[in-house]
Amino acid sequence: MAITGDQRLLKRINRMALVRLVRGRPGLSRAELAADTGLTKSTVSLLVQELIDEGWLREEEVLVTGAIGRRPTPLRLDDRRLALIGAELGVGILAVVATNLAGEVIAKANQTVASELSANDTLSLLCQMLEDVVREVREADRVVLGVGVGTPGSVQESSGILAVAPNLGWRDIPVRDWILKSLHAAALGDIPVFVQNDADVAALGEVEFCSIGVGDPLLFLSLGVGVGAGVVVGGRLLLGRRGFAGEVGHIQLQSDGPTCSCGRRGCAEAFFGLQVMLNALQSAKLELLDVSRSEEFVQSLLRTAGQRLGVLMHNLWTTLDPGLIVLGGPSCKLGPSFIDAARETFQRLANEAGLEVPSVVQARYGELMIPVGAAALVLHKYLQPI
Numbered sequence: 001m002a003i004t005g006d007q008r009l010l011k012r013i014n015r016m017a018l019v020r021l022v023r024g025r026p027g028l029s030r031a032e033l034a035a036d037t038g039l040t041k042s043t044v045s046l047l048v049q050e051l052i053d054e055g056w057l058r059e060e061e062v063l064v065t066g067a068i069g070r071r072p073t074p075l076r077l078d079d080r081r082l083a084l085i086g087a088e089l090g091v092g093i094l095a096v097v098a099t100n101l102a103g104e105v106i107a108k109a110n111q112t113v114a115s116e117l118s119a120n121d122t123l124s125l126l127c128q129m130l131e132d133v134v135r136e137v138r139e140a141d142r143v144v145l146g147v148g149v150g151t152p153g154s155v156q157e158s159s160g161i162l163a164v165a166p167n168l169g170w171r172d173i174p175v176r177d178w179i180l181k182s183l184h185a186a187a188l189g190d191i192p193v194f195v196q197n198d199a200d201v202a203a204l205g206e207v208e209f210c211s212i213g214v215g216d217p218l219l220f221l222s223l224g225v226g227v228g229a230g231v232v233v234g235g236r237l238l239l240g241r242r243g244f245a246g247e248v249g250h251i252q253l254q255s256d257g258p259t260c261s262c263g264r265r266g267c268a269e270a271f272f273g274l275q276v277m278l279n280a281l282q283s284a285k286l287e288l289l290d291v292s293r294s295e296e297f298v299q300s301l302l303r304t305a306g307q308r309l310g311v312l313m314h315n316l317w318t319t320l321d322p323g324l325i326v327l328g329g330p331s332c333k334l335g336p337s338f339i340d341a342a343r344e345t346f347q348r349l350a351n352e353a354g355l356e357v358p359s360v361v362q363a364r365y366g367e368l369m370i371p372v373g374a375a376a377l378v379l380h381k382y383l384q385p386i
C-alpha cells in the first residue's frame with residue numbers, strides 16, 4: 001500500500017515527539033516512550049531504530065547489577081553524529097558556528113565587515129564561511145541537518161526574505177535563496193536553509209538546547225544597536241502577521257522624546273540603543289575633561305538608560321506575563337550601572353503593584369547567542385514539523 005502524504009507527516013510528527021521526549025527526560029526507555037505517547041510498542045521500536053540509525057538517538061549502556069531479567073535500555077540524544085549550522089548576519093559582524101544536538105559548539109568562525117559593504121558582498125563572505133564550516137563538520141563525519149541564519153530586521157519566514165533591516169540599511173534581500181544557491185554551487189548538496197530575526201533565534205537558543213523546561217512564555221530581550229525581542233509561547237515563536245512581532249525597540253516611552261532611526265520620537269531604542277548610548281558617552285567624555293566628573297557622568301547616563309530599559313521590561317511583562325526574561329546582546333557588557341538600574345526599576349514598578357516579578361537572567365550563550373540561536377532554529381524546524 002502506498003504511503004500517503006498525511007501518513008508521512010504523521011510519521012514525522014511521531015518521530016520528533018519521541019526526540020522531544022528523550023531530550024526532556026534523558027534515559028527514557030522504549031516502553032516508557034510508548035506509555036507516554038500512546039503509540040504501540042512495536043511502532044516506537046521501529047521509529048527509535050530509525051532515529052538511532054540516523055544519528056538522532058543513542059542507546060546508553062545498561063549497568064549490570066546482577067539482577068535477573070533484561071533491563072530496558074535507556075535512550076539519549078546522540079550528540080556525536082549530527083550537526084546544526086548557525087550564522088549571524090549582523091551589523092558589522094558575520095559569525096558561523098556548528099553545534100551538536102545539545103547545543104555544544106563544535107566549530108566556529110567569525111569576521112568583522114565594513115558596514116558600508118553591499119548586501120551582495122556581505123552575503124558572499126557569509127556563504128564562504130558557511131561552506132568552510134560545512135566542510136569541516138563533514139570531515140569529522142557528521143551529517144549537517146541544515147543552516148539557520150539570524151539577522152536584524154523583519155524576515156518573511158516562508159520565503160526567507162529579509163524584508164526590512166533599518167540598521168543594515170537593506171530591504172527585500174532573498175537571504176535564503178542566495179545561500180541555497182551558493183551551497184549548491186559549491187557542490188555541498190541541498191542543505192535546508194532557514195532565516196529568522198536575530199532576537200527570535202536567540203530566544204530559540206534558550207529553549208531548544210535546554211533539556212529542562214524553561215519559563216513559558218520566554219521573553220528574550222536583545223540589547224544592541226537595535227533593541228528587539230524574541231517571544232516563545234508554548235514552544236513556538238510569536239511572529240505576528242508580517243513577522244514584525246517583537247520590534248520592541250520602537251515602543252514609545254516618551255511622546256516628545258529624542259528622534260528615533262525609525263522616524264518616530266521617544267522610542268526605547270532612541271534612549272538605550274547601543275549606538276545612541278555610545279554617542280552620548282563619547283560627547284560626554286569630550287566635554288568633561290575632568291576624569292572623575294566624567295566617570296560620574298558616564299555612570300549617571302548608564303543608570304538613566306537602564307531605568308528606561310526597566311520601564312520597557314515592565315511594559316512587556318504586563319503585556320506577555322512571561323515565565324522568564326532573558327537579557328542578551330552587547331549592551332549587557334556596559335557594566336552594572338545599566339543592567340542593575342533596569343532590574344531595580346523593574347522591581348520597583350512590580351512592588352508598587354504588589355506583584356512578584358519573573359526571573360531575569362543573562363543569555364546562556366553570551367556573544368554567540370545569535371549564531372547558536374540560528375543553529376537552534378534548524379533544530380526547531382525539525383522538531384516542529386507543522
Ligand SMILES: [Zn+2]
Nearest residue numbers: 250260262267
Ligand atoms: Zn523607533
